[in-house]
Amino acid sequence: MDILQIIFWILTVMAIGCALGVVLSRNPVNSVIFLILTFFAISGHYLLLNAQFLAIVNIIVYAGAIMVLFLFVIMLMNLNADTEPQKSWLVQLAGVVSGGTLFLVIIAAISKANLLGVINTETTNIGLIKVLGQVLFKQYVLPFEISSVLFLSAMIGAIVIGKKDME
Amino acid sequence: MPIQYYLFLSLALFCIGIMGALMRRNAIIIFMSIELMLNAVNLLLAAFSKMYNDSAAQIFVFFIMVVAAAEVAVGLAIIVMVYRKVHSVDVNILNRLKH
Numbered sequence: 001m002d003i004l005q006i007i008f009w010i011l012t013v014m015a016i017g018c019a020l021g022v023v024l025s026r027n028p029v030n031s032v033i034f035l036i037l038t039f040f041a042i043s044g045h046y047l048l049l050n051a052q053f054l055a056i057v058n059i060i061v062y063a064g065a066i067m068v069l070f071l072f073v074i075m076l077m078n079l080n081a082d083t084e085p086q087k088s089w090l091v092q093l094a095g096v097v098s099g100g101t102l103f104l105v106i107i108a109a110i111s112k113a114n115l116l117g118v119i120n121t122e123t124t125n126i127g128l129i130k131v132l133g134q135v136l137f138k139q140y141v142l143p144f145e146i147s148s149v150l151f152l153s154a155m156i157g158a159i160v161i162g163k164k165d166m167e
Numbered sequence: 168m169p170i171q172y173y174l175f176l177s178l179a180l181f182c183i184g185i186m187g188a189l190m191r192r193n194a195i196i197i198f199m200s201i202e203l204m205l206n207a208v209n210l211l212l213a214a215f216s217k218m219y220n221d222s223a224a225q226i227f228v229f230f231i232m233v234v235a236a237a238e239v240a241v242g243l244a245i246i247v248m249v250y251r252k253v254h255s256v257d258v259n260i261l262n263r264l265k266h
Contacts, residue, residue: 008168012176019180019203023187028195035199038180042206045176049217051225054209061232066202066239073243074195077250087192087259095189103182110174117170117218126222135222136229147233154237158244 004121008048015041028074032067039063049119051127173214180207194246194256198239205235 018041021034039062046055087095125131136144180203187200209228216224250256 005168008172012172015176016179016183019183022196022199022203023183023190028193031196031199035203038203039206042210045173045210046213049213051213051216051228054213054225054228057229057232058206058209061236062202062206066236069239069243070195070199073247076247077256079193079195079256087190092190095186098189099182099186102185103178106178107175110171110178115170115174119168119170119173119214119218121168124217124220126216126220127225131222132225132229136226139223140226140230143230147230150234150237154240158240161241161244161248 002121004048007044011041011044011048014038015045028079029071032071032074035070036063036067039067046127049127050124053127053129053132170214170218173211177207177211177214180204180210192257192259194249194258194261197258198242198246202235202239205231 015038018034018038022031022038025031025034039058043055043058043063046052046058184200184204184207187203188197191197191200209231212224212228212231216222216228246256249261253260
């Protein structure tokens with residue numbers, strides 16, 4: 001077994017185990033910690049896939065900014081207790097069954113589809129920031145500018161929603 | 168490394184996210200499950216980008232991250248507002264549109 005395959009399986013087990021921890025843990029703070037670990041595992045997968053820029057951005061944006069925002073909101077609401085009311089076991093069972101059914105259906109479809117693709121392990125430079133910047137600012141410059149407008153509107157929207165009522 | 172491994176991994180993460188969104192009552196946990204689903208799709212896009220040796224898919228992942236960051240800002244503002252009104256983030260309480 002190749003060293004890359006061993007790393008792949010370790011990261012896969014870590015990602016799926018921590019994702020299950022997000023869903024199953026009772027304390028919301030533990031869920032946030034598990035989600036951060038999942039993002040680190042996914043960043044490891046990005047490194048295996050020659051997406052170095054995405055790995056760094058995933059850690060900085062997701063694990064660094066977004067999850068800290070979640071953690072702040074949880075601390076602000078004082079939710080770090082295990083007293084959360086649970087859905088009835090029937091609803092939980094229905095959720096697990098519907099998710100598992102989707103899993104099985106797509107697995108059956110993929111195995112019928114006969115996808116013949118192999119990800120070779122040789123390194124390429126498609127994920128380097130130089131190549132990505134060339135593509136981003138030549139072909140995709142209009143979506144990039146539009147996303148800045150999206151960010152502005154999200155910022156204004158968050159401030160307007162979060163503001164205290166005037167009356 | 169066959170592409171099927173990455174397909175099954177991201178599919179498993181996506182279905183765990185769906186189960187979390189359906190099972191839990193805490194709005195923040197549901198939101199985190201949605202983030203998990205977005206990341207599963209990002210991983211699959213990166214795998215296909217490596218398979219076809221094309222960096223456009225990684226640009227698309229970058230845009231998904233941008234949109235997710237904006238979505239988290241607005242969504243958490245809405246959750247904080249709901250908490251201020253009803254003093255709970257339980258989604259079963261938020262059924263007033265039914266009446």
